[in-house]
Amino acid sequence: MKKDLHRHRFMCSTLLIITLLFVPLTANLLTNVSSTFAAQTRLQHHYAKIPGHVAPLLQNLTPVGKPAATMLLNHLEVFLKLRNQQSLDGLLVAQERLAAPQYHHYLSPQVFENEFSPTQDTITKVSSYLQARGLHIVSVAPNNLFINVSATVATVDKAFAITLNYYHVRGNLVYAPSTDPTVADPIASNIQCIVGLDNVENFYQSQNPGTHTSSFKTAHSRQVTLTTGYTPADLRNAYGVSPLITSGANGTGQTIALIEPNGYNASDINTFRNTYKLGAGTYSNILVDGATNTPGPHTLEVETDMEVITALAPQATQKVYIGEDSTPGFYNTLNQVISDDGEKIINSGWGDCEAAFGKGILNGLNNILKQSEAQGHAVFVASGDSGAYGCGDNNLNVYAPANNSYAIGVGGTSLHTGINGIYSSEAAWSDPTPIPGTNVHGSGSGGGISTYFNRPIYQTGPYLSSTHRLVPDVSANANPATGDLIYCSITSAGCSGWLIMGGTHIASSLWASVTADINQYLADRNKPTLGNVNADLYLLYSIPQPYPAFHDIINGTNLYYKAGPGYDPATGLGSPIAWNIARDLAVIIPLVILCRASDLSPTVHVAVLCRSASTNTAALVMRVNNDGSAFLTTLPGDGVPNIDTPLPKNTIDSASLAALLKRIGDITKIPEHYCLKPISFATITTTTYHIETSNDLSCLTPHDQQDYYNLWLMVDGILSKYVHIV
DSSP states (O other): OHHHHHHHHHHHHHHHHHHHHHHHHHHHHHHHHHHHHHHHHHHHSOEEEOOOOSOGGGTTOOOOOOOOTTOEEEEEEEEEOOSSHHHHHHHHHHTTOTTSTTTTOOOOHHHHHHHTSOOHHHHHHHHHHHHHTTOEEEEEOTTSSEEEEEEEHHHHHHHHTOOEEEEEETTEEEEEESSOOEEETTTGGGEEEEETSOOOOOTBOOSOSOOEEOOOOOTTSOOOOTTSOBOHHHHHHHTTOHHHHHTTOSSTTOEEEEEESSOOOHHHHHHHHHHTTOOOOOEEEEEOTTOOSOOOTTHHHHHHHHHHHHHHSTTSEEEEEEOOSSHHHHHHHHHHHHHHOOOSEEEEOOBEEGGGSOHHHHHHHHHHHHHHHHTTOEEEEEOOSBTTBTTSSSSOBOEETTTSTTSEEEEEEEEEEOGGGOEEEEEEOEEOOOBTTTBTTOEEOOOEEEEEEEOOTTOOSTTOOOSEEEEOSEEEEOOGGGOEEEEEOOGGGTOOEEEEEOSHHHHHHHHHHHHHHHHHHHHHTTOOOOSSTHHHHHHHHHSOOSSOOEEOOOSBBSSSSBOOSSOBTTTBTOEEOHHHHHHHHHSOOEEEEEEEETTOOSOEEEEEEEEOSSSOEEEEEEEEOTTSOEEEEEEOBTTBOOEEEEOOTTSSOHHHHHHHHHHHHHHHTSOOBTTBEEEEETTEEEEEEEEETTSOOTTSOHHHHHHHHHHHHHHHHHHHHHOOOO
16 A cells, blocks of 8 residues: 555656646747747738837936826827828918919818818728727717827837836926837828827917016006007007908907817906907807816916907907817817818917927827818917027927918017007017026027928018928017006916916917908908918018008017018018008909010010909010010900000110019029929910919029019019009
């Protein structure tokens, strides 16, 4: 019995030893099989990086920890690529070119979605991919541009093969990935970017670097000084809005959408209205992502925006879109405005410096703004209050979204007026006093040169020679020392009744309200209203108009760039003379074509295509012969008869003729390019080369562009004596 027991123990021990030896071998074998299977699976699904998610501000920074694995990221937006992008880009150019059949023919949201938005099939495939990796689908944007998802940090890290880390940036503890996310193909080819993987962007920084309490005085009895704020009457007189309102253009029938992060107190707005006898107002709220109309830390900015618009377009309807105070929140709120498509004028003070965004994140915003452009929205945005140093450090940086070509970036000035707001002068806004923890250089009008976006086609004219997008486009009063009088009673927002407010967000609000008045003026006269106003504003700048459209600001700096004649990166084109802009846009806007026969004969053809109230055009051709004789020929169009009229002798003296011939000769020697192409007129048998001022002149050197501009000034001086454009 003992022997059998011993034998049994021996056999058990032997089996145990064999088992212990076999288990590691089996585990290794299974591990190898699993690794091989995973490798085969990864080979079957090629993985690709989604570029542009690491903000330049994070370069050379060392992580200081990691967010908890269980921390919930409840607002991620997976942006999908647009379809037919080349066709879309061509359409956006044509919609703003006077001579194009698509000029101001804008799309509805449904047409845009059918032609350019991601398809439902793409939405389904990407959603399934995300769900399979543990992400929760919250919703899909109404235009299919992005999918809202949520997940824990651990799930996000695993799903996109990234590591979220904490960093110290501009005095804040923020989280961000150290590398771009990875996604399996073919899903990766559909994804533009993933917004919300970081919170580096401080997207709604305070836009009022200084506020001053003020004892309130009525506009009728006070003289404006640098220590008292501007009233509605002051601003109207300074910026040419009073004649518009006198003509009946006070914003009636126009709607402005305001994108805000907090609620407001309607009684404050009504107090402002009642004080200045501006009549009853119309406001409504659209709450996005569960937001509420509850006053918060940014309520002062919200009420300032509303009251500035009230001051200059008192009868415009204001729709206040209130969203989450974050980058995904801003994107979602802006996208909601554009999807609703009920407001053609949009105003926002949100923004942060360009270096706080990965390029991919800005491309997601670019997709939203492309739809905005295609639908004919004018999106006014603040250019920032940190001068040329948008991030608050020692590096030059512009603000986003003012850096985007489909937005109108609005900079800031210091306005000086006489009694009752009569315009005296303006200078670029800057205050070199450092702001601890915010800007080492102080505050001022945001502006400079984008490092991300190329210069758009419409940014053409004198002093516009950069290859990249220039910011701002326009400007208006923003210096807190010369600010606007505002009423706000919310103590938790730093309010105490009547305040003097500054910041480029009030300049943006001013331009939005002026545009509402101008649109009403144009609509009342059956003229095309403005879409994205940038193309029209730069046209008014580059071609002399019957009335000067802007106050050209030539003094001051934005802490780096100097203001000067024409365009500058401190104040853009200048501040508005609203009455003049409206009248310029209401007349037939000349689209100038300068021609010379291709055989370089002495005869010079100068053609002016005129936009009329309808979509057709009539051409006015001035023929100048080498003996100084000249003829005006009107080509048929819009019912205009064909007229060939001799001009008086000596219309052009010999010196002017020589200069005219030389300039046109110099320009037409340039090889044919996008902005130099053949054209034939009905009464001109020879093919000629021409340049359109509304085209991209980037193929010309800065010297040639200036030469062309000087040529137009000469021709305009001749035509203005004999042609009355009505």
